[in-house]
Amino acid sequence: MTFGIAHRGGTGLRPENTLAAFRHGLSLGADGVELDVHLTADDVVVVHHDATLNPATTRDGVEFISDRKPIRDMPYGALASLDVGRRNPLHPYSKRHPEQVSVDGESIPTLDEVLDVLPDDKWLFAEIKSSVTEKIPLEEVDRLVIATLRVLHRRNRLSKTVLMAFDWRALDIARRTEPDCHCSYTTVPRSWIDGTLPLEHRGLPESLLQRMQELSVDPTVDWVGGVQRDGPSLPKRIADLGGKFWTPYFRDVTAHSFAEAQSLGVSVIPWTVDEPDEISRLKELGVWGIITDRPDRLS
Numbered sequence: 001m002t003f004g005i006a007h008r009g010g011t012g013l014r015p016e017n018t019l020a021a022f023r024h025g026l027s028l029g030a031d032g033v034e035l036d037v038h039l040t041a042d043d044v045v046v047v048h049h050d051a052t053l054n055p056a057t058t059r060d061g062v063e064f065i066s067d068r069k070p071i072r073d074m075p076y077g078a079l080a081s082l083d084v085g086r087r088n089p090l091h092p093y094s095k096r097h098p099e100q101v102s103v104d105g106e107s108i109p110t111l112d113e114v115l116d117v118l119p120d121d122k123w124l125f126a127e128i129k130s131s132v133t134e135k136i137p138l139e140e141v142d143r144l145v146i147a148t149l150r151v152l153h154r155r156n157r158l159s160k161t162v163l164m165a166f167d168w169r170a171l172d173i174a175r176r177t178e179p180d181c182h183c184s185y186t187t188v189p190r191s192w193i194d195g196t197l198p199l200e201h202r203g204l205p206e207s208l209l210q211r212m213q214e215l216s217v218d219p220t221v222d223w224v225g226g227v228q229r230d231g232p233s234l235p236k237r238i239a240d241l242g243g244k245f246w247t248p249y250f251r252d253v254t255a256h257s258f259a260e261a262q263s264l265g266v267s268v269i270p271w272t273v274d275e276p277d278e279i280s281r282l283k284e285l286g287v288w289g290i291i292t293d294r295p296d297r298l299s
Contacts, residue, residue: 002282003289004298005125006030007272008049012097012293015057015085017047018106023117030295032123034164034271037111039144044076045111045151048084051129056093059083064091072140079108097293111151123160125184125269125291126152128174130167132188132227133211138169145173149181162269164247175242184245184269185238188212188227190252198251233257239264245288247271250278258285 009021010030022033035047052068059065060082071079086102087094111126118124128145130136145163152158162182163174171183191197192212197204215221216229231237235257238246246261250270261268267288273279274294282290292298 002287003031003123004029004295005123005269005289005291006033006295007291007293008035009033010293010295011100012274013100013296015087015100015103015106017049017109018084018103019109019113019117020085020103020106022114025295026117026119026122028295029299030122031289032125032160033114033118034125034127034291035111035114036127036129037144037148038071038129039147040071040076040079041073042075043143043147045144045147046071046076046079047109047111047114049129051131053082054084054093056088056091057084057086059086064088076110082107084108111148112155115151115155115157120160123162123289124152124157125162125164127186128163128165128167128170130165130170132166133208133215136167141167141170142173145170146177149174149178152181153178162245168241171243172241182245183243184247185234185241185243186247186271187234187249187252189249191249193227193229233260235261235264235266238266245269247291250282250290253282253285253287255285258287262286 006025008016010025014021014024017035025033036049037045038048040046052070053065055065085104085106130141152161158181162184164184164186165171166186168185174181174183191201192209193216212227215227235246246266247269250273253268253270258268269289270282270287271291273290273292276297279290279297
């Protein structure tokens, strides 16, 4: 069986990382939801993709905001008053997912609020957010991981949760704190390093791609998962760390890479798979799970 995981609740259909999205994705039969966690200035674990407020999705009253204020600088009360239930039609971000239905009045939820609507038998995939290109101080990563684990432990949710991170330091902290927690080592697309971008990644900032290529030959960047150009394969590196799950970009999952991961006891959960033919291909391979913006296409 391949588990279907609604990415940010199913952002192809409802506003990302909102309670409306999580409820809708689950109503379509998803086996779980994926989300992103951050810590507010008053240490509340909240669910939001970017480390900053997004002007493309955030309104203060009726007006879309213009500043990308960091979430870590804001108390939860200030975040809770904002509306993230629709996209700014003038922003390029709004061209993505044209079938997304707006749901006015949706606020940035806490992790606790998401767990309130997530049935006990469904999986939670929680990405510990940390920059791929800039090294976040370890103490900041530690605070977010510990706060997230505290919520999951209090809610008796650890056994049905997979923590994910591009910054593998977060997973090291999680496993040292809760040795039995499930962790998935997330990796950036190889195309970001090789420079042969698929259609969906064309238009990425040149500065990001240049930084990825710099990191890929820098021996000091073990804090970023999956960017080194040389050395062991990604499944081998994860297995050597004692990892049991790998979350790669879906185009990096080939028959060869999947077979290698399987031989090493590493389960594969690719992101973000929206096209029916790719969903079918990966199901036929036998991946553990599929993370998708379109949970309506999983069956």
